[in-house]
Amino acid sequence: MTLRPLPGAAVARFRGDVERLVARACDGMTSADGARLALAVSGGADSMAMLRLAVAAFPERITVATFDHRLRADSGAEAAMVAGVCATLDVPHHILTPAAPIAGNSVQMRARTARYVALGDWARGEDVNFLLTGHHADDQAETLLMRLQRASGLSGLAAIRAVRFDAFGAVLRPLLAWRRSELRALVEDSATPFVDDPSNQDPRHDRTKIRALLAATPALDPAALAASAGYLAEAEEVLARHAELRWSEGWRGPDRGLAIAGEPRDLRRRLVRRALAETRARLGVLHPPFDPDSANVEPLLDALAAGRTATQAGIMVRPGSAGWIFCAAPPRRSL
Incomplete structure (x- = not known):
């Protein structure tokens, strides 16, 4: 497999995005220098772009996992494709699977829960500092519109958090200011293999409907919507601190x-x-x-x-x- 190098400007931009999130997660007390980073890579263009950017920006400090939901016949081959790219890049790769079959209502939510449980368990065993996911500006815009449609409060409208803490530790989303189109261009221009998940086109899913709405409505700028979600997240952090204090006093x-x-x-x-x-x-x-x-x-x-x-x-x-x-x-x- 022959992979072409990424533009230096894109790598520097990604490095800066990760460094800012690391500093934010650690209240400025830690830098990204020397940090070991775990990447959740599905095989889609977005996460494959993150993989290439991370390996270029932080060489020899990356480990990767692909969660095979086992919901589609091709999922195993897709995980193997990611493993092949990681082998070419000389990056450790692990394939994770759900502890039990994912079935029933709200399959997407169940799949997300199973994925983060498995990724958290894996990351704890890898002795890494941060877990990175490939969510980008278009994901953020879609999530904001979905939450608006559900009459969510400020906590929901903050949408995808750039820094989130769970049982594992810090989860970072360094691509929230990147557009889906530029990430896809990065993998195409660098000859990096990727897959298109057919479930992303399934009209039964709310996110697919919102994505179609955005594509059909040029006046709705995903980058601006994503920026608004970021500002809402800042306000949310202030109120969340007050709620945390009240919780510790009252629960x-x-x-x-x-x-x-x-x-x-x-x-x-x-x-x-x-x-x-x-x-x-x-x-x-x-x-x-x-x-x-x-x-x-x-x-x-x-x-x-x-x-x-x-x-x-x-x-x-x-x-x-x-x-x-x-x-x-x-x-x-x-x-």
């Missing part, structure tokens, strides 16, 4: 009462989402799927403000004298 467990009825609605929204996620984790509730960053909890907040018990995401919440009590929702009665 004593799902059955102890979360006394936040008098707080501003935005703060109630954040804390009730977190309480739902925490209670689901404690009780082992997996269904229905729940996104703690963007779930619409407005009907739940309205019911609690009116003094009524309500249920969401498999959790029943009832007002009490000491605050809101969270417990498992009773099973639905069959007809």
Whole structure:
């Protein structure tokens, strides 16, 4: 396999993007110098561009994983293609698979959850400092529009975070200012193999519909939408710090009462989402799927403000004298 080199300006731009995110993730206390970087590479043009950029910008500090969702017949061959490119670049590569078959409703959300669990477990074992994903400006614009359509609050409208912390550590998205078209041009011009996932064209998925809307509406500039999501994320960080303080003061467990009825609605929204996620984790509730960053909890907040018990995401919440009590929702009665 013969790969052509990337333009030096693109490599320098990527290096700067990663360095800024590393400094942000570490409050300026750490630089990207010497950091080991784990890359999640699916085989699409975006992640293959990230792979080439990362290897050029940070040689001998890269390790790569491809998560084979096993949802399509060609997925194994696609993971093998990534492995072949990594072998040519002399970069370690690992193929990850789900612990159990991905099936049921909300397949995309289930696939995302399984992917990040597997990537986090892998990254912990690799002794790396940061995990990088290939989300770009067009992904960000699509996510923002999807969240607007779902009436998400500020936390959801912040969309894809450039820096996110999970059980593994820091997840970085250094391509959020890059357009899909320029990433595709990079891999095409450098003779880097890539695949087009046919599920990206599946009209059953909300993201596919939003992507078509953007393509048909030139007045909607994905770069501007992505920048707006970035500004919303900055505001979100300020409010999230306040919510974190209030959480540490008020949360004593799902059955102890979360006394936040008098707080501003935005703060109630954040804390009730977190309480739902925490209670689901404690009780082992997996269904229905729940996104703690963007779930619409407005009907739940309205019911609690009116003094009524309500249920969401498999959790029943009832007002009490000491605050809101969270417990498992009773099973639905069959007809």
